[in-house]
Amino acid sequence: MEGDLADSAPFAAPAAVAELEDGAALTPKFDADGLITAVATDAKSGDVLMVAHMNAQALAKTITTGEAWYFSRSRNALWKKGETSGHTQRVVEMRIDCDQDAVWMKVEQVAGACHTGRRSCFYRAVPLGTSEGQLRAAKLEFRDARTFDPKAAYGKTK
Amino acid sequence: MEGDLADSAPFAAPAAVAELEDGAALTPKFDADGLITAVATDAKSGDVLMVAHMNAQALAKTITTGEAWYFSRSRNALWKKGETSGHTQRVVEMRIDCDQDAVWMKVEQVAGACHTGRRSCFYRAVPLGTSEGQLRAAKLEFRDARTFDPKAAYGKTK
Numbered sequence: 001m002e003g004d005l006a007d008s009a010p011f012a013a014p015a016a017v018a019e020l021e022d023g024a025a026l027t028p029k030f031d032a033d034g035l036i037t038a039v040a041t042d043a044k045s046g047d048v049l050m051v052a053h054m055n056a057q058a059l060a061k062t063i064t065t066g067e068a069w070y071f072s073r074s075r076n077a078l079w080k081k082g083e084t085s086g087h088t089q090r091v092v093e094m095r096i097d098c099d100q101d102a103v104w105m106k107v108e109q110v111a112g113a114c115h116t117g118r119r120s121c122f123y124r125a126v127p128l129g130t131s132e133g134q135l136r137a138a139k140l141e142f143r144d145a146r147t148f149d150p151k152a153a154y155g156k157t158k
Numbered sequence: 159m160e161g162d163l164a165d166s167a168p169f170a171a172p173a174a175v176a177e178l179e180d181g182a183a184l185t186p187k188f189d190a191d192g193l194i195t196a197v198a199t200d201a202k203s204g205d206v207l208m209v210a211h212m213n214a215q216a217l218a219k220t221i222t223t224g225e226a227w228y229f230s231r232s233r234n235a236l237w238k239k240g241e242t243s244g245h246t247q248r249v250v251e252m253r254i255d256c257d258q259d260a261v262w263m264k265v266e267q268v269a270g271a272c273h274t275g276r277r278s279c280f281y282r283a284v285p286l287g288t289s290e291g292q293l294r295a296a297k298l299e300f301r302d303a304r305t306f307d308p309k310a311a312y313g314k315t316k
Contacts, residue, residue, distance in 0.1 A: 010293045021274050026284060026296040037209050039197050046204025048253075051195050051260040060293055066286050095206075095280035096298065098272055102209040104280045114256055116179050122253035122262045126184060128224050135168045135218055138184040140254065 010060045014100060021098045028059060029101040035071060036101050040113065042120070043092045043106040049113035050121045054103070066091050068107060085153040087111045115154060117146035168218045172258060179256045186217060187259040193229060194259050198271065200278070201250045201264040207271035208279045212261070224249050226265060243311040245269045273312060275304035 014020055014029045028036055035053040042049055054062065055071040057078050062069045068081040068089035082088030089107035096103050112119040123144035130138045172178055172187040186194055193211040200207055212220065213229040215236050220227045226239040226247035240246030247265035254261050270277040281302035288296045 010290060012294045024282075024297045024300070026293070026298055037195055039206055039209060041199075041204070041206060046199070048197055048199060048206075048262040051197060051209075051255060051262075060290060063284060063286060063288050063293065063296070064290050091286060094284040094286055095301070096282055096284055097209060097279040098274050098276075098281070102279075103284065104206040104209075116256050118256075120253075121255040121260075123256070124182075124254055126221060126252040126254050126261065128221060128249060128252060130221050132168060132218060132222050135184070135221065136170045138221070139182045140184055142182070143253070 009056060011056060017099075020100055026096070027100055028056070028096065028103075029099060030056060031101065033073075035073070036103060038068075038070060039102065039104045040068060040089055040107045040109075041104065043108050047120050048122055049089075049107065049109055049119065059103070062091060062105075063094065068105060081113075082110060085111070085115075087113065087148075087153065089113070111148050111153070115150055117148050117150040117153070118144045119147050120144060167214060169214060175257075178258055184254070185258055186214070186254065186261075187257060188214060189259065191231075193231070194261060196226075196228060197260065197262045198226060198247055198265045198267075199262065201266050205278050206280055207247075207265065207267055207277065217261070220249060220263075221252065226263060239271075240268060243269070243273075245271065245311065247271070269306050269311070273308055275306050275308040275311070276302045277305050278302060 012027045014027045034055045038054045039051050040049045052070040058069040058071045070079050072079045087110045089109050091105045091107055093106045114121040124140035125143050170185045172185045192213045196212045197209050198207045210228040216227040216229045228237050230237045245268045247267050249263045249265055251264045272279040282298035283301050
């Protein structure tokens with residue numbers, strides 16, 4: 001773990017809506033918990049690999065290093081993707097959305113993004129057209145098989 | 159606006175981690191505000207169009223109707239995408255992630271997803287490799303032009 005950005009608020013403050021949406025200034029709008037949403041897609045296939053959060057430090061480290069950093073809400077900690085598993089994400093392109101509270105990154109993903117051993121965290125499909133009364137019994141369909149052994153990747157000592 | 163799902167909790171409750179991640183039961187894990195994150199990508203290009211939130215009703219309506227519904231945090235209201243603009247999203251496929259707190263939808267987007275007039279909300283790129291000291295002065299690069307007139311789309315009376 002590293003959490004040592006010199007400035008804990010390295011970004012300019014959000015502007016009024018017109019500037020936020022149509023200006024060229026990077027002014028990320030962090031929520032009450034200090035977070036924005038981050039979506040990582042596979043730079044080759046376009047598949048969504050994972051959705052997670054970034055605080056200001058994680059966003060700053062991602063921009064400055066070109067490798068994806070996130071903030072874990074459950075562990076309350078800054079986290080470099082691949083820190084334990086080696087499954088890092090090199091950021092090919094980063095986009096920010098209209099109101100600057102979400103980023104989309106196209107990444108080169110080593111091995112797989114998901115801690116369960118799949119390339120993407122989104123390995124199950126939801127059956128569309130299910131009737132309202134059947135939602136509680138809806139069955140997910142597995143679409144992606146495991147591509148690596150999560151115990152080998154995450155169980156090892158750093 | 160519609161907000162009239164008969165059952166306000168139409169989904170089964172989240173299970174323990176093993177079942178949540180490796181089971182076939184749809185048990186979405188809503189956060190303290192009753193929301194999950196929803197990412198919509200263009201079914202053809204793979205581009206991320208928007209990131210928003212769904213409450214249980216929005217998720218249920220999306221699954222049952224095959225058209226995207228969201229929950230607006232700012233307006234505190236259930237919201238059908240395209241309700242005002244006509245720029246609806248037909249859901250081609252929906253995936254749910256490992257811990258069932260985010261969904262990814264591949265959609266057929268009418269016109270554009272962004273209220274600013276672009277196809278995607280992610281029309282600006284963040285300059286990677288910017289040094290820490292320059293983050294406050296970082297300039298976004300516009301990558302996508304407007305494809306429709308937002309005043310014509312959103313200004314009209316329903």
